[in-house]
Amino acid sequence: MGVAVPDTYVELADLAMARGVAPGKYVDGLGVTRMGVPLVDEDTVTLAARAARMALESAHCSPDDIGLLVVGTETAVDHSKPVASYVQGLLGLSTRCRIFETKHACYGGTAALQMALDWVRSGSAKGRKALIVCSDIARYGVGTPGEPTQGAGAVAMLVSDHPALVVLEAGKTGVYSKDVMDFWRPLYSKDALVDGHYSVECYLAALEGAYRAYQEAAGDAGGEGAYSDRFAALVYHVPYGKMSRKAHRHLRTLDGDAAPDASFDRLVGHSLVMPSQVGNIYTGSMYLALASLLSSAPEDLTGKRVGLFSYGSGSCAEFFSGVVQDGAQARVKALGLEARLARRRALSIPEYEDVMRAREHLDERPAADAAGSGFRYQGTRDHKRIYAT
Numbered sequence: 001m002g003v004a005v006p007d008t009y010v011e012l013a014d015l016a017m018a019r020g021v022a023p024g025k026y027v028d029g030l031g032v033t034r035m036g037v038p039l040v041d042e043d044t045v046t047l048a049a050r051a052a053r054m055a056l057e058s059a060h061c062s063p064d065d066i067g068l069l070v071v072g073t074e075t076a077v078d079h080s081k082p083v084a085s086y087v088q089g090l091l092g093l094s095t096r097c098r099i100f101e102t103k104h105a106c107y108g109g110t111a112a113l114q115m116a117l118d119w120v121r122s123g124s125a126k127g128r129k130a131l132i133v134c135s136d137i138a139r140y141g142v143g144t145p146g147e148p149t150q151g152a153g154a155v156a157m158l159v160s161d162h163p164a165l166v167v168l169e170a171g172k173t174g175v176y177s178k179d180v181m182d183f184w185r186p187l188y189s190k191d192a193l194v195d196g197h198y199s200v201e202c203y204l205a206a207l208e209g210a211y212r213a214y215q216e217a218a219g220d221a222g223g224e225g226a227y228s229d230r231f232a233a234l235v236y237h238v239p240y241g242k243m244s245r246k247a248h249r250h251l252r253t254l255d256g257d258a259a260p261d262a263s264f265d266r267l268v269g270h271s272l273v274m275p276s277q278v279g280n281i282y283t284g285s286m287y288l289a290l291a292s293l294l295s296s297a298p299e300d301l302t303g304k305r306v307g308l309f310s311y312g313s314g315s316c317a318e319f320f321s322g323v324v325q326d327g328a329q330a331r332v333k334a335l336g337l338e339a340r341l342a343r344r345r346a347l348s349i350p351e352y353e354d355v356m357r358a359r360e361h362l363d364e365r366p367a368a369d370a371a372g373s374g375f376r377y378q379g380t381r382d383h384k385r386i387y388a389t
């Protein structure tokens, strides 16, 4: 696994004050303390490439080992050329690699992951690995209710028949999809549009449908106690921390738990440590929450089952599960993600607003002459995006 977030962020308490809102509404009411805000040399490609490089390096995996690269994103940089092709170039992946992009709001990365699992299980992988990257920059209009639920980041995962972190359980998955208009981004807009409170209802309805479908697929419903106590942890899609709390309350109520909040800290709390400092990263949000769980849970999760709920507006959702492998927590801790989050620089609100304005015209920004390094977007020349390697 690899994770990339922007080097800069906005303190939600500062944003609340600038918008004339009580800081408690964003920090406690939404459960977010900071949101990642990318500067103008960062885009979906650079975040994806940085996360993918970390995944390859941490697994000591050569670019030639990758036979499939899929980038799930809803903030692509081109109508035709996939983010995945830029990532292939930046990382030097083999030409014998199948490469494309998937889109279904925040579910796009999970769609890619499930497809990669089938590719590995079918034998088509022939010993090679799939590289799945979820990369997005969440953007709502300045001053809208969605503004404090922005964020940016990427999570990359290697999928193979010898998983080092989590074994995703074959057949144990429940899907729920429904055509709804809860959140969308028209082709002419850089900002997402959302029917906020309705989107929460859609998320919860999808959770219920996917959870029921999972129980049917697993064929083990019934028995003593709450069904979700079969999981050592539950990782929900996190547009903002409070949504995970609402999700958990709903799921435990479905389980017949008369005190549905009582298990929240035990089953969900550790998955929110990092998302609460980064904000919504759309496709990668649930996977950042999984990284957070593996990095910060104090108990040994080896051999234990984790429930995963992915939701994409529009909508498609999936509840699936995995078993944590020996050494997984040490591997994720070794990525040093919490230290990386701590090293970021805070933007003042005027600086953040300047960045938001500048990002409006990023696609047409003339490429800078000075050569940079480290996977940075330099601008566009002859209608072609230029990246520093």
Ligand code: HMG
Pocket: 022, 023, 024, 025, 026, 028, 029, 030, 074, 104, 105, 106, 107, 145, 146, 147, 148, 149, 182, 183, 194, 195, 196, 197, 199, 200, 203, 237, 238, 239, 240, 242, 243, 280, 282, 311, 312, 313
């Ligand atoms: P809002 O309507 O301005 O906020 O925006 P609110 O009035 O609902 O207040 C939020 C919470 O703060 C409430 O708590 C208040 O009580 C509390 P709740 O009742 O929900 O438990 N509150 C306070 N708490 C402490 N101190 C205070 C205080 N004041 C109020 N002083 C909304 C909220 C979520 C609608 C908005 O941020 C939004 O539209 N966000 C974007 C949409 C979103 O994230 N939806 C989530 C589900 S859909 C999804 O997850 C998919 C998505 O990731 C996209 C994709 O799939 O690609 C978004």
